Every structure is written in C-alpha cells, then in structure tokens.
Amino acid sequence: MSRQKQHQRSYTDLMHRRAILLLPLTAALLACAEAPTQRLLTGASPIRSVCIFAWGNDDPAVAAPAHEALSTTLARNGLAVAQVVTLQQPFADLKALEQAWIAAPSADPASHALVLTRQYQQTGYVRYEAVLWDATERKLVWKGTLASAASFGAVGHAVKPDDSNKRAERLAADVLRGLDRDGIFPLNGKAPRDSRGHEISPTLIPIQLL
Secondary structure, three states: OOHHHHHHHHHHHHHHHHHHHHHHHHHHHHOEEEOOEEEOOOOOOOOOOEEEEEEOOOOHHHOOOOHHHHHHHHHHOOOOEEEEEEOOOOOOOHHHHHHHHHHOOOOOOOOEEEEEEEEEEEOOEEEEEEEEEEOOOOEEEEEEEEEEEOOEOOOOOOEOOOOHHHHHHHHHHHHHHHHHHOOOOOOOOOOOEOOOOOEOOOOEEEHHHO
C-alpha cells in the first residue's frame, strides 16, 4: 500500500472514530433544552420591582442565606427586588398569593410578585415552576419551567448546600432570560452576569423534566 493511501486510510479511520465519539454528545444535547417560558397576558404593567415568594422544601438555593444570591443577581441585572419571602408551604391558589402579598410588609411595595415553587427532583435536577403576578391587574402575566442541577445526599435524597449560591444565580439568570425573551423585562441585548461579572450561561434541562 502506498504512503498516500495509508495516510488517507488513517485519516478516514480517525474521522470515523471522532464521529462515534460525538454521537453520544449530540444525543445528549438534543435531549436537553433551555427553560421554556410563556407570556400569559398582553398589556401588563411595567415591572418596577418584584417581591419574591419562594418555596423549595429542603432546597437551600431558595432559602436564606443563599436566596440573597438570587435577589442580588436579579438586581445586578436591572430587576429590583423589594423583598424575599421564604414560604413554609406552596400557594394553593391565587387567593393565597394575594393574602401573602397583603401580609408582606414593605416600605416600598413591589409592582409584581415572582413566585418560585419547587415541583420535584429527577435525574440530578430540581424542577421549579416560576410565575409572575401583576399586582395592579391581579393576574398572572408570565410563567416558566426552571430546573437546577443539584447534588443530593444519600439519606432522604436531600439537596446538598455546597453550590447553593451558584444555583441561585443560575435560577435568577434563567428567569431574566425568559422575561427578556417574552418581552416583559428587557435585558437590552445583555447577558445576565454573576457576582464576578461573568456571563451566566442558560441551564439546559433534560426534556423529561419539561
């Protein structure tokens, strides 16, 4: 066999091996998607600031002190946060949200409520529902499906607190991207930034969680 043919065969074998290695990666990427979001109401009031109501069960990413990373990430990227309320149980309906809104003390009342509710965990992720409620219209104006990759303990499958601040930042960034994408709160072409000024990449969620 000539040297040229040997070289050609080696190159073909290399490309074949690379293709085989890339197949699982491609399949994994196709099996994931960014957090889906949806605008529910047109003509909603502009967001001046939000009051965050969060229920995460045992997830430390939405409990104090890590939820400060959630609120400061939103504020750093232009969405002011009036206060954060950690819920003892999820809201049963909109009436429960309205009652909590009235009861939440604030010197500067927010214009909207951002509600984060843990739904379940699966395949290394904690799934959340996010909704935005307009206090003027008394209606939901936006919703999204969020998921945060987490590590779990062996006992009771509780979420470990090791990366709580980072996960809180990513949840905030996914909210910001969704609000921007749906024309509710513009980022003006900017990407959400973390506390070090680095861009926060969007979370890719396994499609079975969507």
